[in-house]
Amino acid sequence: MQLYNKLSAEERAQLIDQAGKDRLTISFYQYYHIGNPQIFRDHLYIHWDRLEVLGRIYVAKEGINAQLSLPADRFIAFKSHLDSIFFLKDIRLNIAVEQDNKSFLKLKVKVRDKIVADGLNDESFDVTNKGVHLNASEFNTLLADPNTICVDMRNHYESEIGHFEGAVTPDVDTFRDSLDIIEENLKDHKEDKNLLMYCTGGIRCEKASAYYKHKGFKNVFQLEGGIIEYTRQVKEQDVQNKFKGKNFVFDHRKSERISEDIVSNCHQCGDLCDTHVNCANEACHLLFIQCDSCKDKMEECCSTACQET
Numbered sequence: 001m002q003l004y005n006k007l008s009a010e011e012r013a014q015l016i017d018q019a020g021k022d023r024l025t026i027s028f029y030q031y032y033h034i035g036n037p038q039i040f041r042d043h044l045y046i047h048w049d050r051l052e053v054l055g056r057i058y059v060a061k062e063g064i065n066a067q068l069s070l071p072a073d074r075f076i077a078f079k080s081h082l083d084s085i086f087f088l089k090d091i092r093l094n095i096a097v098e099q100d101n102k103s104f105l106k107l108k109v110k111v112r113d114k115i116v117a118d119g120l121n122d123e124s125f126d127v128t129n130k131g132v133h134l135n136a137s138e139f140n141t142l143l144a145d146p147n148t149i150c151v152d153m154r155n156h157y158e159s160e161i162g163h164f165e166g167a168v169t170p171d172v173d174t175f176r177d178s179l180d181i182i183e184e185n186l187k188d189h190k191e192d193k194n195l196l197m198y199c200t201g202g203i204r205c206e207k208a209s210a211y212y213k214h215k216g217f218k219n220v221f222q223l224e225g226g227i228i229e230y231t232r233q234v235k236e237q238d239v240q241n242k243f244k245g246k247n248f249v250f251d252h253r254k255s256e257r258i259s260e261d262i263v264s265n266c267h268q269c270g271d272l273c274d275t276h277v278n279c280a281n282e283a284c285h286l287l288f289i290q291c292d293s294c295k296d297k298m299e300e301c302c303s304t305a306c307q308e309t
Contacts (some may be wrong), residue, residue: 003045009105012054016101019241021071025103025251027228029115029203031063031127032087037111038117040064045109047081054104056250058112062122064206065115066089066121067250069104094201094228097247098256106253118207119176124214131197131220132207136233139196140242148194151182153204154248157287161255161264162227162245164198175204183215198223198230200247228270231258246274266291268298281306 007015011066011131016023034040041059046066055068068136070078082088134142142148143164150167152159155178168185172178186195196233197205205222213220223230227247234241245263246255246301254276266273266289280300288302 001053003042005106005108007106012105016105018019018164019071021073021101023069023099023101024072024075025069025099025259026066026252027067027094027096027201028091029063029065029090029201030091031115031206032147034059034061034063034073037061039050041109041111045107046105048078048109049107050263051062051081052199053078054107055270056104057109058115059109060112060115063083063115064126067104069101069251070108082284092225092229094255095232095255096249097228097231097258098253100251100253103121104250108273113257116175116207118179119209120207122178122235126214127207127210127211127234129210129224130206131195131215133224134196134221136230136239138231138238139198139221142196142221144277145194148191149186149189149197150196151186153178153197153199153208157276158200158248160288162247162258163244163263163275164241165244167198174300179211183212186217191218194219194221196223198226199226200226200249202226227258248276264289267302268294279303281309283309 005151036058051074053068053070057066057068058157080164082091101289119237126235143150147224150164152163152167152169155173156171159260163169170178170181172181195212197208199205207221209222227243233239241259243258245259248255262272262274264274265271268290271291273289275289277290277300278284279302284306286302299307
């Protein structure tokens, strides 16, 4: 039985065009002790491949982290399968703000040591002792409190194109790097300030909030469902949007617009721009921000060296 992807991205893209179906881009996560991640991984692949699911799914002993797309007309069947797994029953699904039928072009279900690379020793603290979850309205209220320090738990390339008003945005390349930097910078405010955190879909804050409580922070809060769920509530519940710019996403879309504000600049000419691209030189493939003018001038490359290559 085939338990891995055999089609190239180009072949899959053609099949999607031929099918002519609208697809939904969805993400979810769940921390739960999985006894045999490999068996669970194979179970998911068998069922989801039949439903034409595509995406990047990580399974570990600590749980599952899934980012995927599927035909809209298969959503009910997909949800029924999730509900048949007792620890995923009624799991919150983050539906993408902006849909793209080609957000994912392969189905990859991988067994990992962790569902998020946090570099933490989970045995050293209680990962279930998490911070207080907040909805969009509650988040806005606490964000406006002068006694609050709001921290973006994402990497610099994510926060540079969009973030909440007044948020601290650490200049880091990995989630693990941000944990120690934030603790060091806020060490004098462990008891007298509200530590308010957010990330893309909530998964990084789940672990970070427990970690910071373990480190002595008394008032720890997190945005439930992350920026994706916040945006949904803003639209459906008429909540004021405090997020400026785009939300970075880890699929072919690269981002989804949350507000019309452009908070970043082209890395080459400095003009206002919030479009991420990968360098056309495959040996480089650097992720950077490039405006249309520089894109034409540099032939989608990050430097003259790559352009010459």
